Structure formats: C-alpha cells, structure tokens
Amino acid sequence: MTIPPLTPMPLSTLLGRIADEWTSRSRIFDIPTARIYDVSSGPDLSVDFMGRTAATPIGPAAGPHSQLAENIVLAWLGGSRIIELKTVQILDELEIGRPCIDMETIGFNIEWSQELRISESLEEYVKAWMILDILSGWDELKPHLGDDPGPHIFDLSVGYDLAGIRSDKVSEFIDGLIDASASIERLRPEIPEPFAAWREHDFDPHIADTVTLSTFHGCPPDEIESITKHLMTRHGLDVVVKLNPTLLGFERVHGILKGTLGYDELRLRRSDFDADLQFERGIELIGELRRFAAEQGRRFGIKLTNTMVVENHRDFMPEDTMYMSGAPLHVLSMTLLDELDRALPGVLAVGENAGEIQVSFSAGISKDNLGEAVGLGLAPVTICSDLLKPGGYGRLKPMLTTLGRAMEEAGAGDIAAWRAVRAAEAHAAGATGPVAAHVASLHDPDTNGAYTRDGTSKLPRAVDHELDMWGCVACNFCVTVCPNDAFFRLPTPEAMAIEGRQQYFVLAELCNECGNCLTFCPEIGDPAEVKPRIYTDRSRFEAGDRPGFLVTADGGRVGVLAAPDLGAEVARLTSIFNEAEGLPLRLSTLIES
Numbered sequence: 001m002t003i004p005p006l007t008p009m010p011l012s013t014l015l016g017r018i019a020d021e022w023t024s025r026s027r028i029f030d031i032p033t034a035r036i037y038d039v040s041s042g043p044d045l046s047v048d049f050m051g052r053t054a055a056t057p058i059g060p061a062a063g064p065h066s067q068l069a070e071n072i073v074l075a076w077l078g079g080s081r082i083i084e085l086k087t088v089q090i091l092d093e094l095e096i097g098r099p100c101i102d103m104e105t106i107g108f109n110i111e112w113s114q115e116l117r118i119s120e121s122l123e124e125y126v127k128a129w130m131i132l133d134i135l136s137g138w139d140e141l142k143p144h145l146g147d148d149p150g151p152h153i154f155d156l157s158v159g160y161d162l163a164g165i166r167s168d169k170v171s172e173f174i175d176g177l178i179d180a181s182a183s184i185e186r187l188r189p190e191i192p193e194p195f196a197a198w199r200e201h202d203f204d205p206h207i208a209d210t211v212t213l214s215t216f217h218g219c220p221p222d223e224i225e226s227i228t229k230h231l232m233t234r235h236g237l238d239v240v241v242k243l244n245p246t247l248l249g250f251e252r253v254h255g256i257l258k259g260t261l262g263y264d265e266l267r268l269r270r271s272d273f274d275a276d277l278q279f280e281r282g283i284e285l286i287g288e289l290r291r292f293a294a295e296q297g298r299r300f301g302i303k304l305t306n307t308m309v310v311e312n313h314r315d316f317m318p319e320d321t322m323y324m325s326g327a328p329l330h331v332l333s334m335t336l337l338d339e340l341d342r343a344l345p346g347v348l349a350v351g352e353n354a355g356e357i358q359v360s361f362s363a364g365i366s367k368d369n370l371g372e373a374v375g376l377g378l379a380p381v382t383i384c385s386d387l388l389k390p391g392g393y394g395r396l397k398p399m400l401t402t403l404g405r406a407m408e409e410a411g412a413g414d415i416a417a418w419r420a421v422r423a424a425e426a427h428a429a430g431a432t433g434p435v436a437a438h439v440a441s442l443h444d445p446d447t448n449g450a451y452t453r454d455g456t457s458k459l460p461r462a463v464d465h466e467l468d469m470w471g472c473v474a475c476n477f478c479v480t481v482c483p484n485d486a487f488f489r490l491p492t493p494e495a496m497a498i499e500g501r502q503q504y505f506v507l508a509e510l511c512n513e514c515g516n517c518l519t520f521c522p523e524i525g526d527p528a529e530v531k532p533r534i535y536t537d538r539s540r541f542e543a544g545d546r547p548g549f550l551v552t553a554d555g556g557r558v559g560v561l562a563a564p565d566l567g568a569e570v571a572r573l574t575s576i577f578n579e580a581e582g583l584p585l586r587l588s589t590l591i592e593s
C-alpha cells in the first residue's frame with residue numbers, strides 16, 4: 001500500500017478540536033489568544049484585490065501554509081485575509097523527496113504543489129471556508145478577533161500545464177470552488193456541538209473567483225498565455241500570473257546574489273534562465289493578456305515572484321535542483337518590479353500609479369519590510385519563508401501591528417493614505433518614486449545588511465544534548481515551525497517521574513516529514529521521529545511507516561495502542577492523554593478500541 005504523506009482530519013474532528021482546545025487551554029490549533037489579530041485594533045488595513053475587498057493585505061503564499069484546512073484557519077486567526085491556496089495540479093500522487101524544506105538560513109525547498117489528491121484539496125478548502133464562517137460568528141472568539149473580522153478572499157492557485165488544467169479532474173476542482181454548494185451540503189451534517197446551530201447556516205457557496213497561475217520554471221510563454229485565456233473563458237475567473245525571478249536574466253541575478261549580496265555559495269545555471277520566459281517576451285505577454293482580459297470583461301494581474309531555481313549545493317535535501325526564497329529573493333523580486341514598472345510606465349498599480357494591472361507579491365516578506373511592500377500598493381503581500389521560522393503563524397500579528405503602528409505614526413488612516421505618505425517620503429529623499437527608493441535601499445550596502453549573506457547567516461540555536469522521547473529544552477519551536485500544526489504539547493502530570501515540565505507529541509497523519517522541525521530543534525535528533533507519533537487512523541498506524549501509537553475511544557477514556565517495541569510507553573501516554581488538558585482531540589471523533 002502507498003502511504004499518503006498527509007491524511008486530513010474530517011470537519012467534525014477539526015471543529016471538535018477547536019471547541020475542546022479552546023475550553024481546556026484557550027488555544028485554537030495551538031495558537032494562543034495573544035496571537036489572534038483583531039482588525040479593529042488599528043487603522044483600516046483593507047485593500048482591493050481584483051475588485052474584491054479584503055480586511056488586511058496579507059496572507060500565506062501558495063505553499064505549506066495553505067494546504068490543510070487547519071493551516072488556513074491558523075493563517076486567518078493571525079490576521080491573513082487573502083489566502084493564496086496551495087497550488088493544485090493534475091499530478092496528485094507525486095513522490096516528493098524528504099526532507100523538502102530547508103529554512104536554516106534563507107530558504108530553500110523542493111516541493112511545489114499539493115500533496116493531497118485533488119478531491120481532498122477541494123474538500124480542505126471548503127472545510128476551511130466553512131470553519132472561518134463559523135468562527136467569525138462564534139461569541140467566544142469576539143474578545144480576541146473583534147466583532148467583525150472583515151472580509152477574506154480565497155485565491156485559487158493552479159499549475160503547471162494547459163493539458164493538466166484542462167483535464168476533467170482539475171476543471172471539476174475549479175468548478176467545485178466557484179460553486180461549492182454540493183460540498184457544503186455534504187459537510188453540513190458533520191458540524192458538531194457547540195457549533196450545531198451552523199448546520200442551518202447560509203454558507204456562501206462561491207468560495208473563489210480569482211486564480212493565481214503558478215508558472216513553474218520552464219513553462220513556455222505560449223503555454224502561460226493559453227492557460228490564462230482558458231481560465232478566463234472556460235471558468236470566468238480573474239487571473240494573476242505568478243512570474244519567476246529568472247525574468248531578470250542570468251547576468252542581473254548573478255550580479256545581485258553574488259556581487260551585491262555576497263551569496264557566493266549559490267549555484268546558478270544559465271540553462272534554467274534560457275528555458276524560462278525572457279523579459280521582452282514577458283512584456284509582450286503582459287500586454288496581450290491585459291488586452292484579452294479587457295475584451296473578456298475580466299481582470300488580469302501579475303505576482304512577483306515564485307522562488308529562484310538553483311543547483312542544490314547543500315546536503316540537507318535530496319534532488320539536484322532546489323528553489324530559493326526569503327531575504328535575497330526580496331531583492332530580486334523588488335528589482336524585477338522596478339524593471340517592469342519602467343518598461344510599462346503607468347500600467348502597474350504600484351507606487352504612485354493608479355495602474356490597471358494589480359501586482360501581488362511574495363518574496364522575503366517579514367515584519368521589517370511589510371510596511372514598505374504595502375506602501376508600494378502591492379496587494380496581496382503574501383508570506384511563506386518567514387512563517388516557517390520559530391513563531392510560525394504567530395508571526396503574522398506582529399507584522400500587522402507593526403504596519404498599523406507605522407501608519408498611525410505617519411497619520412495614515414488607511415492604505416491609500418499610507419501609499420501617499422511613502423511616495424512623499426521617497427520624493428523628499430530625492431528618489432524618482434517609492435519603488436525606485438525601496439529598490440535603491442536594497443542595493444545600498446549602508447542599508448541592505450538584512451538581505452546580505454552576512455545578515456542572514458545566523459544559524460538556529462543548538463544544544464549539545466541527544467533528543468529523547470520524554471523531556472527536552474521545551475522551546476516549543478517544533479510546535480510553531482510546523483506548517484501543519486502536527487506538533488502539540490501537554491504538561492507533564494505532577495505525579496509522573498519523567499524529565500521536563502512539558503511533553504511534545506506529533507500527530508503522525510499531519511506530518512509529511514518536511515524536516516522543518518528538525519532544522520529548528522536545538523537538540524540533536526529529529527523531533528518528528530523521536531517524539532511519540534500519534535495516529536488516529538488505524539490503517540496508517542498499521543502501515544507502520546514510522547512506529548507510533550494509535551489513540552482510541554476506550555469506554556469514555558482515551559485508549560492507546562502501541563506499535564511493537566513501544567508497549568512500555570502505553571501507560572504513560574494513557575495517563576497524560578486523560579488529564580484535564582489532555583489529547584486535543586474529542587473522544588467522539590476517535591475510533592473505538
């Protein structure tokens with residue numbers, strides 16, 4: 001049997017977990033109340049995205065934070081209001097090498113599309129949509145989320161070739177999110193207490209009507225053009241085309257990464273640039289798609305950028321090729337924005353231009369540069385690498401509060417006013433405009449330290465201690481860096497004689513062995529392997545990909561079955577899981593023992 005990398009939890013389990021975790025520990029999927037963002041707590045951060053309003057300009061970039069329903073809920077609780085869903089493509093049984101994420105310094109990865117079957121992706125997005133609606137109206141959350149969390153947008157992401165996108169499977173997926181009535185009706189009866197009143201709720205079935213096309217490396221320009229036209233005409237979607245940093249050309253990228261920023265170890269291959277869209281053709285393509293969209297009464301936008309393809313020079317992940325993200329990508333993508341803005345004067349809706357083409361952005365966004373990106377008119381500004389660092393989804397709220405504070409200090413009550421402030425500041429400093437001013441600061445050795453190799457080379461904390469099943473330095477990093485919230489922690493019962501005040505556990509079916517907790521765990525060892533692996537699905541448990549424990553409902557208590565050789569731990573786990581702050585899963589959603 002092929003073991004799927006992820007087994008999503010049913011809607012009833014997710015909602016049961018939300019309610020029980022809230023009652024027993026005031027958290028939802030491990031995010032504490034202090035990290036839940038209230039949109040009424042600062043200035044108006046709402047933005048327009050392709051004619052729709054979102055209450056904040058940020059969200060997770062297509063990636064590991066927008067794949068499972070709970071990831072999307074976490075991103076929304078943190079303040080995301082434009083969610084770029086994980087890219088869906090026809091190949092939905094890809095074997096991805098592990099580990100697949102390397103965030104030790106800047107950011108590299110080798111995974112770039114969904115790890116669920118297409119039908120499962122559809123269901124995850126519908127479940128997330130329903131949960132957000134339920135939580136928006138849940139009185140318990142109002143003191144933290146505010147009375148009205150404001151509108152949010154789910155932006156589809158599809159790839160990577162026309163044949164796949166035109167296939168029945170992908171077409172049905174897209175149609176199923178444009179009108180999700182059938183899925184909602186099927187899921188509605190699953191809604192458990194205390195949310196049962198929402199079984200009658202009028203959920204909006206129109207989950208998405210925009211799509212970001214992920215054009216991966218090597219996707220020919222004609223194909224990009226045909227896919228965009230297909231998505232506009234067959235599905236009636238507004239389309240954003242996500243471009244690659246290779247558009248800047250080999251010499252420019254080489255000069256920036258190695259010359260300006262000092263990343264001498266990066267290995268760029270000229271052939272990757274030759275195979276990608278070239279700048280002049282890119283300008284033509286933007287012109288053609290802009291004309292076509294206008295003709296069709298649709299909107300067209302661009303997104304800067306996808307990751308940068310490089311040869312794998314490190315020994316953490318398998319594969320010869322990997323994809324770079326984070327701080328240096330920010331410099332490349334902003335430089336590309338400046339180039340495109342110059343080549344298409346007044347066309348892009350950035351800086352001081354009203355511009356007809358909206359530009360969304362994902363490249364090395366953090367708390368420190370979000371204000372600049374939003375002040376350029378980029379929307380949405382999406383984030384991936386920064387959310388894979390310790391703090392995880394909890395890093396979103398400080399991004400928004402820092403932005404809000406800067407706006408308040410400048411007297412800007414909304415994003416339009418903030419853009420005007422930033423433009424005035426750029427001119428006062430002698431720049432031709434705000435885009436040019438930001439790009440100049442990224443290339444200036446006096447101001448670009450945070451983007452250089454020296455500025456990004458600090459390694460995660462390490463202690464000289466072998467990781468054990470019980471006890472550790474309890475830094476909580478494995479909980480926060482996991483995009484799937486696969487890790488959870490529980491207090492050690494007072495009477496239990498084991499090391500440590502907190503114990504850490506992995507929900508095995510949510511762990512795709514991406515390696516991110518291994519990178520950040522300060523102890524020696526892989527938390528996803530060493531800490532107790534908890535299964536709820538009998539077949540996954542019995543398949544024994546990695547040995548662990550099956551949790552069951554056992555006469556009104558949590559029961560535990562162990563894989564061979566782990567039997568000695570059963571009594572301890574049973575005791576911990578039956579404490580007041582026990583297993584964060586509702587008994588009624590567990591299988592009977």
Ligand SMILES: Cc1cc2nc3c(=O)[nH]c(=O)nc-3n(C[C@H](O)[C@H](O)[C@H](O)COP(=O)(O)O)c2cc1C
Binds near residue numbers: 087305307326384
């Ligand atoms: C682990 C990982 C997975 C990603 N998966 C996708 C994907 O499925 N589709 C996509 O268009 N981009 C994907 N990306 C790229 C991100 O959406 C984003 O464009 C890029 O990482 C740059 O943003 P960042 O610097 O904030 O990470 C992925 C990035 C990472 C790190």
Ligand code: SF4
Binds near residue numbers: 481482511512514528
């Ligand atoms: S538990 Fe660790 S390896 Fe598993 S998905 Fe989470 S971060 Fe990745």
Ligand code: SF4
Binds near residue numbers: 471474477504523531
């Ligand atoms: S397992 Fe590692 S990362 Fe997780 S809390 Fe313990 S020391 Fe920190």
